Amino acid sequence: MKISICYEKTEAGRYLSHLDLARTMERSLRRAKAPLAFSEGFNPHVRMAFASALAVGVTGRREYVDVELAGRVHIPSFSRALQEAFPSALAFVVADEIQGGGKALSAIINIAVYRIGFTLPPKELEKVRAGVEAVLSADELWRKPKQKPGKKTIPAKEVRGLIRRLVLLSEEEAGQETIVERMGMLPDEKKIFLLEAELLMKADGQLRPQELWEMIASAGGFEAVQTLSVSRQALLILQDGKCFSPMEGVLV
Amino acid sequence: MINCLELVKPYLQEVEKPQRYLGEELHQVKKDWESVQCRFLFGFPDVYEVGMSCLGLSVLYEAVNRRPGLLMERAFSPWRDMEALMNREGIPLYGWESGRPAGDFDCIGFTLQHEMSYTNVLQMLKLSGVPLLAAERGGDTPLIIGGGPCLANAEPMALFFDALVLGEGEEALPDLLEIVGAHKAKRQGRMDRAALFAELAALPGVYIPSGERGSVRKACLPDLEDAPFPLEPIVPYMEIIHDRMMLEILRGCTRGCRFCQAGMIYRPVRERHKDTLLAQAGMLRDTTGHREISLTSLSSSDHTCIKELIEELTAKFSVDRISVSLPSLRANHFSVDLAREIQKVRKTGLTFAPEAGSQRLRDAINKGLDEEAFLSTVEKAAAAGWQQMKLYFMIGLPGETLEDVDAIAELCEKAVLAGSRVLKEQGVNGGMRVSCAVSNFVPKAQTPFQWTGQASQDELREKHNRLRQRIKNRRISLSYHDAFTSMLEAIFARGGRELTPVLLAALEKGCRFDSWTEELRKDSWKEAFAEAGMDMEALATADFALDAPLPWDHLDYGVTKAFLRQEYEKSLRAETTGDCRYTTCAGCGVCDMGSGSNVGSGSSGSSVGDSSGDAKDAGLRNRLSGEAVDF
Numbered sequence: 001m002k003i004s005i006c007y008e009k010t011e012a013g014r015y016l017s018h019l020d021l022a023r024t025m026e027r028s029l030r031r032a033k034a035p036l037a038f039s040e041g042f043n044p045h046v047r048m049a050f051a052s053a054l055a056v057g058v059t060g061r062r063e064y065v066d067v068e069l070a071g072r073v074h075i076p077s078f079s080r081a082l083q084e085a086f087p088s089a090l091a092f093v094v095a096d097e098i099q100g101g102g103k104a105l106s107a108i109i110n111i112a113v114y115r116i117g118f119t120l121p122p123k124e125l126e127k128v129r130a131g132v133e134a135v136l137s138a139d140e141l142w143r144k145p146k147q148k149p150g151k152k153t154i155p156a157k158e159v160r161g162l163i164r165r166l167v168l169l170s171e172e173e174a175g176q177e178t179i180v181e182r183m184g185m186l187p188d189e190k191k192i193f194l195l196e197a198e199l200l201m202k203a204d205g206q207l208r209p210q211e212l213w214e215m216i217a218s219a220g221g222f223e224a225v226q227t228l229s230v231s232r233q234a235l236l237i238l239q240d241g242k243c244f245s246p247m248e249g250v251l252v
Numbered sequence: 253m254i255n256c257l258e259l260v261k262p263y264l265q266e267v268e269k270p271q272r273y274l275g276e277e278l279h280q281v282k283k284d285w286e287s288v289q290c291r292f293l294f295g296f297p298d299v300y301e302v303g304m305s306c307l308g309l310s311v312l313y314e315a316v317n318r319r320p321g322l323l324m325e326r327a328f329s330p331w332r333d334m335e336a337l338m339n340r341e342g343i344p345l346y347g348w349e350s351g352r353p354a355g356d357f358d359c360i361g362f363t364l365q366h367e368m369s370y371t372n373v374l375q376m377l378k379l380s381g382v383p384l385l386a387a388e389r390g391g392d393t394p395l396i397i398g399g400g401p402c403l404a405n406a407e408p409m410a411l412f413f414d415a416l417v418l419g420e421g422e423e424a425l426p427d428l429l430e431i432v433g434a435h436k437a438k439r440q441g442r443m444d445r446a447a448l449f450a451e452l453a454a455l456p457g458v459y460i461p462s463g464e465r466g467s468v469r470k471a472c473l474p475d476l477e478d479a480p481f482p483l484e485p486i487v488p489y490m491e492i493i494h495d496r497m498m499l500e501i502l503r504g505c506t507r508g509c510r511f512c513q514a515g516m517i518y519r520p521v522r523e524r525h526k527d528t529l530l531a532q533a534g535m536l537r538d539t540t541g542h543r544e545i546s547l548t549s550l551s552s553s554d555h556t557c558i559k560e561l562i563e564e565l566t567a568k569f570s571v572d573r574i575s576v577s578l579p580s581l582r583a584n585h586f587s588v589d590l591a592r593e594i595q596k597v598r599k600t601g602l603t604f605a606p607e608a609g610s611q612r613l614r615d616a617i618n619k620g621l622d623e624e625a626f627l628s629t630v631e632k633a634a635a636a637g638w639q640q641m642k643l644y645f646m647i648g649l650p651g652e653t654l655e656d657v658d659a660i661a662e663l664c665e666k667a668v669l670a671g672s673r674v675l676k677e678q679g680v681n682g683g684m685r686v687s688c689a690v691s692n693f694v695p696k697a698q699t700p701f702q703w704t705g706q707a708s709q710d711e712l713r714e715k716h717n718r719l720r721q722r723i724k725n726r727r728i729s730l731s732y733h734d735a736f737t738s739m740l741e742a743i744f745a746r747g748g749r750e751l752t753p754v755l756l757a758a759l760e761k762g763c764r765f766d767s768w769t770e771e772l773r774k775d776s777w778k779e780a781f782a783e784a785g786m787d788m789e790a791l792a793t794a795d796f797a798l799d800a801p802l803p804w805d806h807l808d809y810g811v812t813k814a815f816l817r818q819e820y821e822k823s824l825r826a827e828t829t830g831d832c833r834y835t836t837c838a839g840c841g842v843c844d845m846g847s848g849s850n851v852g853s854g855s856s857g858s859s860v861g862d863s864s865g866d867a868k869d870a871g872l873r874n875r876l877s878g879e880a881v882d883f
Contacts, residue, residue, distance in 0.1 A: 042599040
C-alpha cells in the first residue's frame, strides 16, 4: 500500500534542513506504528519520497511525501496516530492512499507558491513596487552563472519564464500572516510587507525565492535586506492550463 | 519576563546551524516556573550536537524533572558566531526550554566530561553574567555547581565552583537542588551562601571548594535497577553525534587497565537486568522512533547476559530494521559472535583496542591481551565477512621503548596477514584493511599511572614519525592525535588550583572548543602559560614522588591510594592483576565503601582475551562516551 501525506512545516521547523525533515518524518512514522517498507541491502532505509525539498529557513504550508507501506492501514486511524506522533515542527494535514500506479508527486508537481516577508520603511515601498513591475515587464531575466571553488560551474539561465505570477500583497493581507508575531521586534519606522510569487518548477532549473528577491531589489534600486520569513504556501500541478492541488479534497 | 529565545530568533539566519539554539524538540520538558522551588540550568560545555549525545544529560534531565519541586532546563555552548551575536545584541545565555536568562535560575551546573572543555565552561559562565570566581559571587547570584569524571581531579576548576558533586548524580543532584530550593524558600527567595554551603556539605559526594579540604567520598548508587532512566528522551531535529536510543547496560569495570580512569572511578560494577533492559528498549522504540539502539557500558561483552540480550533484542527489532550497536567490545571470539548477530540488521564496523603492540607493555598496563588470541579473533572476523577493522593503540605509555612502538606496526601487519589469508581462502580478494588509530597516553588522577609524567612533545612526535615509517603495508592506515592537545590534557588532568589564572587568561585570549582540532589556539595557550610563568612541558612531564601529596588526595572514589600504588609497582614488573569478577579480589577498596560491590559472576562473558574499545585516552573517543551518568 502506498500513501500520500500532506503536512505543514511549521514555524518551529523553519530551520530544519531537508535531511532533518526526512529523519523527523521517518521517526514520526515509526512512532505512529506505520508498517514501513524498507529497501534491500546492507543499510536498509524507509521507502519514502518527498514531493520537493524545502530549504533551511523556509516554512511550508502544504508539503507532501509519498510513503510505501509493507501492509495496509486504516487511513482515518493512521492519520490520528500520525497527527499525535508529529513533533511541533510538523503539523498533519491529510493522508490518503495512492490508487493504482499513481505517479510520484515529485514527478508531477510543477508549481510552487511562495510568500516572502520583509520589513522596510514605508517610503521604500515605491521602490519595491517598481522592482516588481520591472521584473514582470522584462522579456528575459538572466541569472548569473555560479562558480564555486572545486565545483562545476552552473551556467547562466533565463528565469523570467519561471515566474508565473508576482504580486505585492496589501498591508491588510500581510497583517494576517504569522510573521506579525515578530512585530514586537520591529522598530516603529518599519513595516512588514509580503510578496507572493508563483514559480514554475522545471527539471532543468528552479528559481529560489531568495534569488527572486535579489532580482526585485536590484531592478527596483533598493537593498535586498534580509527577509523576515519565506514560506511555501502551496505545491500545485499545472496541466492543460489548469492548476490543481496534488491531493483531492485538499483546499489550497 | 525576558525570553531570550524570542530575542535571538530575528538574527538566527546569520549563524551556522540555527537549529542548535531553538529547542522545541519532542519530549522537551517545560515546567511552570512558579510551580517549583528550585530552577536548575544544566550547562553542557560543547555544542548542542555533542551535548545531546551525552546519556548523562538525558538521565539527569529525567532524574531532576521527575521531582515535583524541581525544574531542569538545558543550555549548550554557543558556537563562536552565536557567541559574537549574543554579545553584540546583549543577549545572555538562556535555558533552551523557557528562554529565561541563565541569571534567573537558582542554580547553574556544568558537566566536566573532559579537560579540553574547561574554557567552554568559563565562556558559558561569562555569557550568563555570573562572576567567574566563586569567591566573587554573593547574594542572589545563582549557585554554580559541577560534576563529571574530571572531578577525579577537580582542583584546576575548583575555584570557579560553589559546590561540586563527585560521583553519580541521579540521586545526589536532585537532593542537592531540593536543599537549595528549601533554603531559598525559608529566606523569601534569598540565598545565604555560607549557610547553604554548610547544608550542602553534609550530602554524600558534595565538595565545597571554598571550605576545608577534608576527604569527600563520591556519591554512588547501590544498584541500577531502581535508578531513574529516561524512557521518553528528547528526540532532536538536527543530526547529533550519537543519533540513537541509548541503554546503559552496565556501569563500572574491574578489568583494571592501569591507564584507564573510567575503570577506576566508576566502580563497583553494576548491571541492569536483561528483562529490565528489554522492557526499556521497547519503550524507547515506541517513544523515540529511532532506528538504532546503542548498548552503552565500559565493556559491553562483560554483561553476564549480553548474548541473550542481543539475540532477544535483534529478534524483537529486526522487523522494524532497528539495529543494535555495541560500542566497546573486547577482542575475542565471543565479541565476533555478538557482532555477527548485530550485523543481521545493519552492517557494522569492528573496533578493538589492543592499546599496546608488545606483550610486555600490554602486561604492564594490565591489558593482558594475548597476541595469539587476538590474531585468532581477527581470523574469525575475516571468516565472518569483515574486510576491515579499526585498532586503537596508545603511544607514550609508561615504560614504553622504541621496540614497543615498532611492535604496534608489527601487530597491525600480522592482523592484515592473518585476516587476508582467511579472506583469500574464502575467495575474497583485496585482503583485510586495518586502520590504526593512535592516541597519546595522558596520565590521569585516580589511576595507577597518576604519578608518572607524560612523554615529552619531542618524544611523542618522534614516536609518531617512527610509527609512520614502520607502517609500510598499504592496507594499514595510520592516524594519530595531536601531541599538543595531549599535553594540555595532561597538565589539567594532574594540575592544581595554580592553573586558575591560566584558564582565565586563555578565556580572554579567545580559547574555546579546544577539543575541536581546527579551533584549538595553541599560541594563545602558550601565551597564557608563559604569562603565569609556567613551563607547559615541565608540568606535563613531571613525575610525582610516590609519597608526595597529590592535588586530588582529598577526593575519594573508593579505590584506595595503596591499591593504585601497588598496581603501579606491579606495572613496573609487567605483572598483571586479574579481574575480581572472574578471579580473586584484588583489594581495590571499593567494596568497603558500603554502597554495593562488584557483581556479575561470569557466565556467558568470556574471561580470556583482554581488550575492549574502552580505552580512556581522554581524546575524542572519551569526549563522546555516553556511558557515564555522573554529571
